Amino acid sequence: MNATATIDPREAAHFGAMAADWWNPKGSSAMLHRLNPVRLAYLREQVNRHWDLDSTALRPLTGKRALDVGCGAGLLSEPLARLGAAVTGVDAAAETIAAARAHAAAQGLAIDYHAGELDQLGDATFDLVVSMEVVEHVTDPAAFVAGLATRLAPGGLMILSTPNRTALSRLALITIGEGLGQIPRGTHDWSKFLTPDELAAHATAAGLTEIDRRGLSLAPTRGFVLSDDLSMDYFLTAIGG
DSSP states (O other): OOTTOOOOHHHHHHHHTTGGGTTOTTSTTHHHHHHHHHHHHHHHHHHHHHHTOOTTOSSTTTTOEEEEETOTTTTTHHHHHHTTOEEEEEESOHHHHHHHHHHHHHHTOOOEEEESOGGGGTTOOEEEEEEESOGGGSSOHHHHHHHHHHTEEEEEEEEEEEEOSSHHHIIIIIIIIITTTSSOTTSOOGGGOOOHHHHHHHHHHTTEEEEEEEEEEEETTTEEEEESOOSSEEEEEEEEO
C-alpha cells in the first residue's frame, strides 16, 4: 500500500457486504437511491456554470473525463456516463466494483471501474472529480482530498459531499437513520464527520479554490432537497488553484 493510501479496511468490508443489494431501490442502499436525484441536480448546475454548458443538452459532458471516487456499484457513475462523460470509477471494495461492472454491462455502458486506491490510475487526470459521502469513511481526510486534487486536470471541477458534524446529523443519520434501519447499522461514525470549514481547509491545503457550498436537507413532504442549510449534509465544489 502506498504512502498516501486512505482506505479503511473495515469500511471497505462494510460496504462490500452491501454490494449485491446496491441497485435495489428498496434495499440496504435505499437512502443512496433517494439522494441521487439531488446529487445529479447539483452536479448538473455546477458543470453547466463552470463550462457554460447548454442546460437543455442531453449529453453535456461529451468530451469530458469524469472520475467517481468511492463509486460503490455505480449509482452516480452511470448517470455521468449517460450525460456523455468518459467515466472512471474507483471504490475500496472489490465486491461493489464487481457489481458495478455487471450492472454497467447490462445497461450497455462502458465505464472503467477499479477496486482499490487511486494510485493504480497512474498519472491520469480528469476534468470532473466527484466523491459523494466518502471522505467521512477514510483514514486521513486531508490526504484523501489531496489525492483527489492531484487527479484534477487544469480547469477541472471537483464536487464533494459529506455529512456535517452537528447534533442534527447525529440525530438524522445515526439515531433515526441507523436506529430505524433506514441506513445499515455501522455505516456512520459521527466523530469522523467534517464541518464545511474543515473540508474547505483540506481543499485549500491541496491547492484548490472553493467556489460553492450548498446544503442537502430533508423536507417532510419532498424528501431530500438542495438547501442553504448545511447542518445535516452538504456539497462543496472547488476548482484547481
